[in-house]
Amino acid sequence: MTPLSPPGNEPPEARVTIRDVARLAGVGIKTVSRVINGEPNVSEHTAVRVRQAITQLRWEPDIRARNLRRADGRTHTIGLLLGSVSNPFAAEMHRAIEDVAANRGYAVLASSHDDDPAREGTAMAAILGRRVDGVILMPIAASQAYLQTDIDRGLTVVCVDREPSGALIPSIRSDARVAASVATRHLIRRGHHRIALLHDDENIWTARERRYGYLDAMRFAGLEIDESLIVGGLSTPELSGAASDRLMRIQDPPTALVCGNNLITIGAVRTLQRLSLQHDIALVGIDDFDTADLIAPPITVVAQRPSQIGRLAADQLFAMIDGTLPRSGPPISVPTDLIERGSGEIGPGSSD
Amino acid sequence: MTPLSPPGNEPPEARVTIRDVARLAGVGIKTVSRVINGEPNVSEHTAVRVRQAITQLRWEPDIRARNLRRADGRTHTIGLLLGSVSNPFAAEMHRAIEDVAANRGYAVLASSHDDDPAREGTAMAAILGRRVDGVILMPIAASQAYLQTDIDRGLTVVCVDREPSGALIPSIRSDARVAASVATRHLIRRGHHRIALLHDDENIWTARERRYGYLDAMRFAGLEIDESLIVGGLSTPELSGAASDRLMRIQDPPTALVCGNNLITIGAVRTLQRLSLQHDIALVGIDDFDTADLIAPPITVVAQRPSQIGRLAADQLFAMIDGTLPRSGPPISVPTDLIERGSGEIGPGSSD
DNA sequence: GTTGCCCATGACAACGGTGTCAGAATCGTT
DNA sequence: AACGATTCTGACACCGTTGTCATGGGCAAC
Numbered sequence: 027m028t029p030l031s032p033p034g035n036e037p038p039e040a041r042v043t044i045r046d047v048a049r050l051a052g053v054g055i056k057t058v059s060r061v062i063n064g065e066p067n068v069s070e071h072t073a074v075r076v077r078q079a080i081t082q083l084r085w086e087p088d089i090r091a092r093n094l095r096r097a098d099g100r101t102h103t104i105g106l107l108l109g110s111v112s113n114p115f116a117a118e119m120h121r122a123i124e125d126v127a128a129n130r131g132y133a134v135l136a137s138s139h140d141d142d143p144a145r146e147g148t149a150m151a152a153i154l155g156r157r158v159d160g161v162i163l164m165p166i167a168a169s170q171a172y173l174q175t176d177i178d179r180g181l182t183v184v185c186v187d188r189e190p191s192g193a194l195i196p197s198i199r200s201d202a203r204v205a206a207s208v209a210t211r212h213l214i215r216r217g218h219h220r221i222a223l224l225h226d227d228e229n230i231w232t233a234r235e236r237r238y239g240y241l242d243a244m245r246f247a248g249l250e251i252d253e254s255l256i257v258g259g260l261s262t263p264e265l266s267g268a269a270s271d272r273l274m275r276i277q278d279p280p281t282a283l284v285c286g287n288n289l290i291t292i293g294a295v296r297t298l299q300r301l302s303l304q305h306d307i308a309l310v311g312i313d314d315f316d317t318a319d320l321i322a323p324p325i326t327v328v329a330q331r332p333s334q335i336g337r338l339a340a341d342q343l344f345a346m347i348d349g350t351l352p353r354s355g356p357p358i359s360v361p362t363d364l365i366e367r368g369s370g371e372i373g374p375g376s377s378d
Numbered sequence: 379m380t381p382l383s384p385p386g387n388e389p390p391e392a393r394v395t396i397r398d399v400a401r402l403a404g405v406g407i408k409t410v411s412r413v414i415n416g417e418p419n420v421s422e423h424t425a426v427r428v429r430q431a432i433t434q435l436r437w438e439p440d441i442r443a444r445n446l447r448r449a450d451g452r453t454h455t456i457g458l459l460l461g462s463v464s465n466p467f468a469a470e471m472h473r474a475i476e477d478v479a480a481n482r483g484y485a486v487l488a489s490s491h492d493d494d495p496a497r498e499g500t501a502m503a504a505i506l507g508r509r510v511d512g513v514i515l516m517p518i519a520a521s522q523a524y525l526q527t528d529i530d531r532g533l534t535v536v537c538v539d540r541e542p543s544g545a546l547i548p549s550i551r552s553d554a555r556v557a558a559s560v561a562t563r564h565l566i567r568r569g570h571h572r573i574a575l576l577h578d579d580e581n582i583w584t585a586r587e588r589r590y591g592y593l594d595a596m597r598f599a600g601l602e603i604d605e606s607l608i609v610g611g612l613s614t615p616e617l618s619g620a621a622s623d624r625l626m627r628i629q630d631p632p633t634a635l636v637c638g639n640n641l642i643t644i645g646a647v648r649t650l651q652r653l654s655l656q657h658d659i660a661l662v663g664i665d666d667f668d669t670a671d672l673i674a675p676p677i678t679v680v681a682q683r684p685s686q687i688g689r690l691a692a693d694q695l696f697a698m699i700d701g702t703l704p705r706s707g708p709p710i711s712v713p714t715d716l717i718e719r720g721s722g723e724i725g726p727g728s729s730d
Numbered sequence: 731g732t733t734g735c736c737c738a739t740g741a742c743a744a745c746g747g748t749g750t751c752a753g754a755a756t757c758g759t760t
Numbered sequence: 761a762a763c764g765a766t767t768c769t770g771a772c773a774c775c776g777t778t779g780t781c782a783t784g785g786g787c788a789a790c
Binding site for chain 1: 393436439440445455464469473476483486488489490503504505507509527531615644647648667669674
């Protein structure tokens with residue numbers, strides 16, 4: 027009675043295997059294997075019969091069983107472990123990685139660890155259990171030493187966005203320290219002295235580095251460093267907004283903000299707008315975002331190049347898998363670009 | 379000399395199997411299997427020895443081999459095929475799906491088809507070859523009939539964001555027609571007559587539906603429908619911006635815009651700002667985005683609920699896999715929310 | 731001291747493919 | 761006609777795990 031149920035000539039739920047194909051074609055299973063793998067020494071006559079049987083049964087070989095016996099044991103699948111697949115920066119990298127992978131017949135197993143060190147471990151275990159040929163990791167755990175055993179046994183790993191520690195893994199990333207220093211210097215050059223740094227949790231490599239970069243620029247300019255203007259742990263726009271609010275209410279508030287990533291920038295801008303301070307307080311964000319030019323004032327950023335990072339990471343990973351590149355190496359820095367749009371060019375005079 | 383190389387007692391590249399564990403523990407392989415699967419009838423003494431051997435060798439069972447023999451044949455992996463993993467709307471759904479999947483020990487194979495019907499086929503083949511237990515698909519091809527054979531053989535599929543056609547697949551999505559109609563009505567209520575619709579390629583289900591919704595609202599209000607105010611095929615912000623620019627230069631330009639998705643909205647806003655018309659032309663976007671409230675004027679949107687769609691889709695998929703829900707069913711609509719922020723409340727008077 | 735039962739265990743086949751190898755069929759030489 | 765070389769083919773073992781089943785030992789009941 028079900029309208030679209032199959033005509034009944036095909037038993038549903040029946041798995042089609044290479045044996046069914048061989049039987050229908052009247053050959054041995056190995057001959058079927060030869061045909062689908064393009065191995066030589068199959069007569070055209072036989073090959074045609076086999077191919078007919080394959081299409082008739084709509085059979086597709088089981089990649090898992092295939093790789094189980096195959097010499098190289100490749101699964102043609104890579105793992106990707108990011109902070110969150112929904113973060114725009116991460117999603118951009120993801121897309122670039124997928125493009126490289128798809129070109130090489132690879133699929134991508136993607137997951138998120140939410141910058142929780144414990145979840146890096148569990149998510150990685152879930153990935154490794156599926157026997158991927160390589161992993162691209164945005165590290166968050168204090169150490170990646172736990173991967174060393176698998177690396178010694180042939181696992182290929184590349185880190186993105188952040189430096190790993192405790193294991194010999196190459197990484198592709200922006201120079202976070204320089205980026206923060208550029209952002210801070212840009213504000214100093216406009217005459218700001220009291221510059222706040224809003225950044226993420228310090229167990230994230232980029233957050234630590236950005237703090238160093240900020241301090242570099244402040245010290246180089248001979249400016250006093252006020253620890254109360256450095257706020258970490260801002261993992262959501264809400265936390266960033268609340269921190270901005272507090273900063274604006276202290277005795278001698280900052281005249282400029284450096285925001286450590288896209289989410290922090292959004293939270294800070296939201297608060298500045300609520301306090302009607304967006305045209306008085308200068309702001310430079312790290313990470314660009316789609317609508318940065320549409321906000322009033324438009325947001326000046328030190329833009330990273332997420333898709334370039336992703337592409338380079340995937341290229342590196344596959345080169346390592348192919349054996350054309352050693353499985354460890356020095357970190358690779360991808361340039362960042364200062365984009366002046368307005369918010370970073372506000373002088374210190376307006377609010378005081 | 380390499381600082382972190384292993385002490386050399388472990389031969390690199392050596393695969394550890396259940397046999398190695400069994401040998402070290404002095405038991406049969408089946409006993410090891412019993413221990414890791416929590417099967418009864420293993421003495422505690424033996425179990426401890428086995429567990430010791432496992433940690434000592436750092437062995438992890440091969441999920442592929444495991445599923446090969448297991449009765450149900452589950453891979454505990456699902457496929458996810460979206461327009462693009464980097465689109466904010468899709469990325470949000472992706473994240474919600476991943477959360478549900480991870481909770482159930484499932485991994486997600488994610489890929490993008492860029493709204494290219496041909497790539498839906500190739501990407502799907504890549505996913506199915508890896509023997510996933512289910513697939514969540516944002517359809518783009520004119521028909522999903524090609525999936526019917528696999529569905530009859532036990533494949534579980536759920537569509538998101540769009541209706542499939544040609545196969546009995548349940549779908550979870552917003553009511554795109556109603557959403558567009560709500561957006562249009564909102565503008566009509568403010569007195570607009572000449573309302574433009576900027577939308578995506580019409581082989582995308584949502585784009586077609588949104589056109590219907592727009593027409594519904596216009597007809598219901600008894601307004602004349604000017605086909606030159608309906609522009610489709612806008613797949614990027616650049617195309618949307620250019621189309622907006624053209625619309626603003628025609629004889630009798632529209633006084634309001636309905637934008638069919640997040641990227642279209644961004645392109646249109648960019649053009650309006652460039653022409654300094656953002657406070658004169660009303661605009662309602664479909665899809666919310668992070669910074670919609672920070673733009674001047676803040677963008678009024680009909681917000682979808684991508685994470686709810688993702689969560690429901692994953693719930694549905696797993697219920698179907700578990701057999702607690704039939705593998706086909708009626709589409710499920712997720713509500714949309716009109717959020718008035720300013721851009722949609724501009725009257726028709728200002729520019730004429 | 732048997733008998734019967736249950737618990738613990740491992741030998742073996744199986745999953746769906748590929749690698750190895752030996753044998754059959756075809757062909758060209760001498 | 762006999763030979764070797766080459767092409768084609770399938771039987772069989774194997775990949776790393778789980779399902780099935782037989783076996784042996786311990787223990788309670790008779």
